[in-house]
Amino acid sequence: MRAGSEGAPAGTVRHVPGPRRVRRVSPPLPVLIVGAGPTGLVLANLLGQRGVPAVVIEKRSDVWDIPRAIAFDDESLRSMQGLGLAHALRARLVEGCRARYFRQPAARVNGRTRPLIRFDPRPGLYGFEKINSFAQPDLERIWRDELARFAHVQLRFGWAFESFRQDAEGVTVTVKNAAGQVQELRGSYLVACDGGRSPVRECAGIAMEGSSFVEKWLVIDTVNDTKNDACYTFYCHPSRPSMEGQGPKGMRRYEFMLLPGETEEQLLRDDTIERLVAYDKPLQRQDLWRKTVYTFHARKAAALRRGRVLIAGDAAHMMPPFAGQGMNSGIRDAANLAWKLELVLLHGAGDRILDSYEAERRPHFERLMRLSVRLGRFVMTRQPALALLRNTIYFTIESLPPVKRWITDRNFNVPSRHRAGLYQELGRACGLARVGEMLPQPRVGARHGGGLLDEHLGTGFALLVPPGGGTDTGVHVLQRSHVGRRLAPRVVEVGPGALELDSGKRLLAPGMAALVRPDRFVAAIFPVAEAGAQAPALEALFGLD
Structure with missing residues (x-):
């Protein structure tokens, strides 16, 4: 099936033919993408679909085999629909996830406990469920494998970015592999999709602005879970804010805030993890997929473009996970950039249209960052007075269905x-x-x-x-x-x-x-x-x- 078709619809629809699109005769230099995470792989697929040559450079030997992001929204699924991948991805999602917020600690919640508030997002404006859960390695493998559709897209694992230089005609990137071999690659543009510590962004002299949360969080992923609730559950008691959520095929995510006096080493011990999740299930150690401690950030690049260098994904914006929009924002970056690069490289558009990337994307991801920070500080607070205020507000909202519907729509989707x-x-x-x-x-x-x-x-x-x-x-x-x-x-x-x-x-x-x-x-x-x-x-x- 050709990319983007997702099956031919039945019936007769009038599509009025027009002249064939004019394309340049000589192929352009490829777009060089550093980073084979979600943003880089999606951008490579979009460029490949649009006929734009691209080279993806990744220092790792393959895509990640551990979960990180877990929320996939309706805008991202719509982008996958355009790539012809929605069906394959939806088979690996838990679609239509709900959210439940409890004022009690996790250990005091059972099947009879009434939630402080319930959020049941309705299907979005864009044709898909608003909130869906996934295991990131599943999706990254699909995005990696689908690049084989495009002969003009290369995926080069095992090569680390070293430096770049740019001129009026293009950009030259120096890369090095584990054996110490050095190569230079010539491209039309360089897109940094290489994460929050982006070497490309640093080499371009673009600073990161913002702050990091003081609190640290223990993140646990398990497998072989038998609960099937399609739900993110938040335990908002100040004694230890925490959450859990279902992933596909028996995956379950747990997050626990570290308390004052606790160390990462203490929380990462298997016996500590078993004790923390005991309220939900007895954890078998062979079912522990990942354990790590995160510090959440709310940071953004001071600029998204410097000449022929463009910044996208976590290299451009890092946000707390409380709104589930980190990876989704990177996919929006890729969708915004791909067709503009096509117009410039294949159809003679002026390079100035790439300035619109920052004008369009920055205000939206900054709004999402502010929402994520507010949710983290308000919903998962350890201050008893603020928790009491939150409980009162949520209880009031729960009793006013029209207000709750409006908040649900806003809480799970800040429109672009x-x-x-x-x-x-x-x-x-x-x-x-x-x-x-x-x-x-x-x-x-x-x-x-x-x-x-x-x-x-x-x-x-x-x-x-x-x-x-x-x-x-x-x-x-x-x-x-x-x-x-x-x-x-x-x-x-x-x-x-x-x-x-x-x-x-x-x-x-x-x-x-x-x-x-x-x-x-x-x-x-x-x-x-x-x-x-x-x-x-x-x-x-x-x-x-």
Whole structure:
């Protein structure tokens, strides 16, 4: 199956053909990606799908074989859908996880204990469950193996980044393997996906700003667990805040805050771990997969770009785990960068469009960092007075269902609403589409297979028009313009008599069109009759003038 198809939907949907996308004749230098963690591997897959050559450089001999992140959200699954990997990944997820918060210590909670508050997130706007649990090694192996689809993408394990130098034409990276061999690689751009201690970021002279939590946490992962609750459970008593959560195929995660006077060595002893998890189950030592002590950070890079060097993933932002958004933010970085690099390297867009990466991504991950810090300090506090205030607030929220629904939606998903970047008339809305926001992904009607909207949009740009709009003269003019031939949007007629939504809601207002970017953000909304007149503004917007 070709990447991004996820199975052909049934029914007949009118996709109006346009001119073939213009591509440069000579292949560009590859994008050099340092780091084969989630952000680097997803970026490599996205670039591979888009025909952009890439080389992934990783000092380890293979992907990680231990779990780290455990939360996978609906935006990330939508990105995987675009890569044609949603089905494979969903088979390895626990989908639709809930959250329960107790004011008692873990040892005093049983099946009859009433939670302080329950959060049951509804399926998100983007076609998937909002919160899903996973084991990171499973997903990293899929992302690694799927790179074999792309002959123009190389994965080089066992080579460590040493240094780089850049000039007007590209960037040269020096790497070294365990045997001491040194090589130089030449690329068009260098993307640092090499973690919070990023050597690339340091070599670029980009500082990290922010702070670290004073508290340390013991993190334990076990296997062969028999409980099947699809739930993250938080024990918020000041005596020792802790949490547990189900992973796939018998995995379970536990986290315990270290108390004053406790040492890492004490908490990492097997007998201590057995005592801590005894409230839940007797732990067999052979079922202990991982144990480690973390200090959580809320830090961000001072800049996300320096010339031909771009910073992504944990190298760009490190956040506490309390909102489950660290890895998901890295996947958003990759989705934002990939199509922009394609426009620059394959379709002649000006290099300046890469500045929009920081303008679009920084405000969102900073909001998520603030949310994560607030959740950690408020929900998992050791201060009795603050815990009492939290309990009172949560008890009140639990008794007010409309307020609780609103908080649930906000608590588990801070929408990516851009206030700057590659957009025309930010905030303009029609129907369900709004410029600067991700397009909702409803299911389509049964006549068209009942699948999700993106299955009809392709993996590049899409121009959504009302029924009959595909034959409008203005649409034809836009398709055949310079920007139309470079972006080559798939024209999809949406509405009664064309691609109908299962919900019956209008994706577009009558007579309006929406240009949707490959990352599914709405770039522009305008009257269909004025589509041709948009060409000059869109050429300037995407650096194609």
